[in-house]
Amino acid sequence: MSAEKTADGTVGKALEVLDSVAAYGRPVRFSELQTSSPYPKATLYRLLQTLVRQQMVNLNETDGTYSVGLRLVKLAHAAWETASLAPIARAHVAALAEQVEETVHLAQFEAGQVLYVDKRKSNDQFETLAQVGKVAPAYCTGVGKAMMAFLGPKQLQLALNQQAFHRYTPATLTNADQLQAELEHIRADGVAFDREEHEQGTISIAAPALTSEGRVIGAISIATSTARKTIDDLNRLKPDLLQAAEHIGQEATSWQFPA
Amino acid sequence: MSAEKTADGTVGKALEVLDSVAAYGRPVRFSELQTSSPYPKATLYRLLQTLVRQQMVNLNETDGTYSVGLRLVKLAHAAWETASLAPIARAHVAALAEQVEETVHLAQFEAGQVLYVDKRKSNDQFETLAQVGKVAPAYCTGVGKAMMAFLGPKQLQLALNQQAFHRYTPATLTNADQLQAELEHIRADGVAFDREEHEQGTISIAAPALTSEGRVIGAISIATSTARKTIDDLNRLKPDLLQAAEHIGQEATSWQFPA
DNA sequence: CATAAAGTTTCATATAATGGAACTAAAGTT
DNA sequence: AACTTTAGTTCCATTATATGAAACTTTATG
Structure with missing residues (x-):
């Protein structure tokens, strides 16, 4: 231990x-x-x-x-109510899923990892708790990279130190320098892509949700399979995604959600 | 302490x-x-x-x-997945809510208390976690009395000792003898009523969900306000309620849900 | 009925936790 | 800017709690 x-x-x-x-x-x-x-x-x-x-x-x-x-x-319940962005963001996640007709994830950044707090497929009749609560690495997921890119320098350094850089697929970024370069791109572009870095055949586009002061409270992503869409197809969904992320940030700020 | x-x-x-x-x-x-x-x-x-x-x-x-x-x-997540009847019962809870057009609760019995694990209003677009996880006393709720009535004698004795008999409303049962008599009725009738015993203006009809061996795994209830319906109105929903409870019991037994 | 496995308890010894006091840092006041 | 107050953090002699091998009890198996 x-x-x-x-x-x-x-x-x-x-x-x-x-x-x-x-x-x-x-x-x-x-x-x-x-x-x-x-x-x-x-x-x-x-x-x-x-x-x-x-x-x-x-x-x-x-x-x-x-x-x-x-x-x-x-x-558990208290933890969920206090720490989860999901209740505040739900309507926006649902609306985006309906609009883009793909899976939409909502995630938060905790201890250098990604915690999925909501997931919505457009044709689901309901979402199940069993789908949320899952933890994933930050360095090779869309939502993870989207959140890391907008962390302050001190928090970013700590977060970089918390990445294991395990290679999940041939596309996985496996060191801090590669990741730093990628995060610069994301900062400039406003969105992050998962190009099959975490799971072969799965791609996504993600945007951070920021408070009005620019602090990261979460990220939202549109995920699909390479069998269904290309990265270019996902890039065309960028405006809808950014708008949903901004709405979430605004609503969280008005609710004084802790950041 | x-x-x-x-x-x-x-x-x-x-x-x-x-x-x-x-x-x-x-x-x-x-x-x-x-x-x-x-x-x-x-x-x-x-x-x-x-x-x-x-x-x-x-x-x-x-x-x-x-x-x-x-x-x-x-x-939290692990606790929910392991211990909650909600995922197994969800379709039945939703169907009953649609059918009776009132609020339907699903609850389990833990440490002498009632734990709400699902709640469905027929006109909701989604259910929120924030609504579940609430704990209530057993002796003055429909679901609580429904579950107590079908406990084995040893467990019932323990459960009776775990009730505080605090008077919430003028209708609250405030001692073990009153409660025992009420539980006899419930056993005979198959359903329990909350006649504004826990919350003024709130009434409900509840039935236990039992495994094929007769062990209590939960209870389901239809709750409404006295402004909307009477106890007689609720009693007319008894067949639908009992059927939903039986379906839940059967499904839980087939999933080998722990009792 | 004997044996094995699982669950539970004992208690001399080891280890961890305690909490008043003191220290450092931040915030507030003059 | 200097002083005071409040909040947060650390120290360490003393006390309290936990440990874990061995033994015991209960349950399951052949």
Whole structure:
């Protein structure tokens, strides 16, 4: 485990146990948790009981399985309401999806990563929470590069240090210099492109959502497959995209959304 | 603080701090957290730094405020996916709302309380997460009584002990004997009514969703105001409600949803 | 019924956390 | 500009909490 996590003693351990329960995505028995835990059996057991008493984990006494608990769901909800741009931006995301007839993503920048907070396909009857909440790297996604390009210098330096530059496809940018050059282009052009950098066959055009003071609060993108459209096709959607991004920025500023 | 929380030492304290950050619902400064914290300044500060390092809390270095962090949002998402009946039940909730043209709620039973996991109004274009995740008492809500009525005896006893019997309106049931008698009626009738017991002017009819083995996994309700409809009007919707509840139970059983 | 596996508890010892006091930085006042 | 107040941060002797191997209990299996 990382030195950072070690430094956080009991709390760090408890949260790691919580993560492992959550990661199973289904109720899990103690012995299963034990097989993948770095902790001695007694330690794991005690941490788990603490989490159960704190209602972060639920113990189903009928079959002896553990699953995420009510208190976490409550915290989850508070986290979503406080930190998510999705409620404010929803109408604009929906309108853009209808207009361009492609998948539209809304994302935020957190700890150097991209967090998808909304996704809308024009023919969906509803959006599902299961589609949002996903985290992706910033350096090789449209929304990630769009947000990085408009960060202040201090935040940008920190963000650059937080990129792993793992090569996902042959098109992935794999070092900070390449990325910096790309970000200059994006700043000049106003939009970012994902040219199959994260996922082969997937391209997108993205624009940052900025407050009236120019601070990055998120990004919106139109994504499609190379089978359906080309980068030039996406570029033709630039005006609609920029307008939606600007609307989101304006609305967030009027709501005094934290940036 | 309760003895239970005290017994959980540092983890309990850290979670309490996390709760208080989440409860603000907006970015908050250290001094504000301090005013309502039971902990000495140094202790609060150190717990907060631990949560920041663990990414459960985010520190905005620009304005020195704390807010919920990415890791909590990730855990949130996992919690939702694992523990929520909402994705499985969604189509049935939507169909019922369309059919009866009133607000339909979907809820689950957790730690003696009702957790709303979906809500649909027939004329909504979308549902918002902000509407779900709310917790309510069981003894004076339609969904709560519907679920309690079909609990096994051991679980029912525990659940009865978890009710506060606070009087919300003149119609609120305020002791276990009254509630037990009401639950007998509900078992016989198959549905529960909220007769302005939780909120003046709000009435509802609710039915439990049961697995094929008869275990309670949730409840669904049709809620309206006394200005719009009477209890008799709601009773006429009983067949549609029971059918939707049964469909949800069947689908959950086929998905092997944990009960 | 015996054995194995899973879950739970004990307690001497080790480690982590505490919190008053002091320090540093930022904001406010004169 | 200087001083005061408030907010944020760090120190470290002391205290509290956590640890984890071993043992025990319960449940499952052959």
